[in-house]
Amino acid sequence: MADFIRFFIPIYFIMFFAVSFLGVSIAVAKKIGKNPNVLPKGDSAYALVGWYFKLILAVLCIYAILPLLFPNIKEEFNIHILDADLFRSSGMGLMLLAFIWVVIAQLQMRDSWRIGIDEHMKTELITTGLFQYSRNPIFFGMTLSLTGFFFAFPTMIAFFLLIIGSILMQIQIRLEEEHLLRQHGSVYLTYKKRVGRMLSLY
Numbered sequence: 793m794a795d796f797i798r799f800f801i802p803i804y805f806i807m808f809f810a811v812s813f814l815g816v817s818i819a820v821a822k823k824i825g826k827n828p829n830v831l832p833k834g835d836s837a838y839a840l841v842g843w844y845f846k847l848i849l850a851v852l853c854i855y856a857i858l859p860l861l862f863p864n865i866k867e868e869f870n871i872h873i874l875d876a877d878l879f880r881s882s883g884m885g886l887m888l889l890a891f892i893w894v895v896i897a898q899l900q901m902r903d904s905w906r907i908g909i910d911e912h913m914k915t916e917l918i919t920t921g922l923f924q925y926s927r928n929p930i931f932f933g934m935t936l937s938l939t940g941f942f943f944a945f946p947t948m949i950a951f952f953l954l955i956i957g958s959i960l961m962q963i964q965i966r967l968e969e970e971h972l973l974r975q976h977g978s979v980y981l982t983y984k985k986r987v988g989r990m991l992s993l994y
Contacts, residue, residue, distance in 0.1 A: 798859045805856040831908035874946035886940030894933035897922045909971045931961045932990045
């Protein structure tokens with residue numbers, strides 16, 4: 793299974809980024825007439841969060857491809873207690889589930905999907921579909937994907953990517969919550985009380 797993982801992980805992340813970032817960005821850009829990537833530039837705190845987020849994604853992409861070039865790289869940082877077929881299979885399952893979940897959530901967002909906070913265009917507040925169970929299903933799916941990656945490829949670097957990626961996503965979520973409250977007011981407050989930040993089980 794270890795050899796299969798070496799090929800599965802890079803193919804998975806290539807597909808994930810091609811569909812969930814590039815593909816959706818192009819589709820939404822055609823509909824709204826502007827680039828949906830609205831992460832800010834400059835020296836603001838929010839711009840710094842965006843820069844770190846891009847850095848983590850770049851490190852993740854590079855690290856996902858390295859096992860193809862250097863098959864023994866995992867041994868340098870391996871967490872041996874998790875190095876078992878059961879964890880690897882569970883991790884791959886989580887990754888596939890996360891990919892499907894994120895794509896569905898993005899399709900349900902329609903023209904409201906953005907990378908970052910769009911201060912210049914009011915977007916529709918989506919509360920149906922997966923958004924009935926999570927206020928942030930895309931971030932939830934990305935967290936699941938990183939968790940699955942860690943189980944499928946249990947190394948200290950994968951663990952670091954999971955922790956740092958989760959922290960950055962939580963910061964971004966809170967920034968977006970403030971923005972949505974400004975845009976949608978009491979409607980968003982009611983939705984916020986009804987649905988959990990990451991997942992509501994009811």
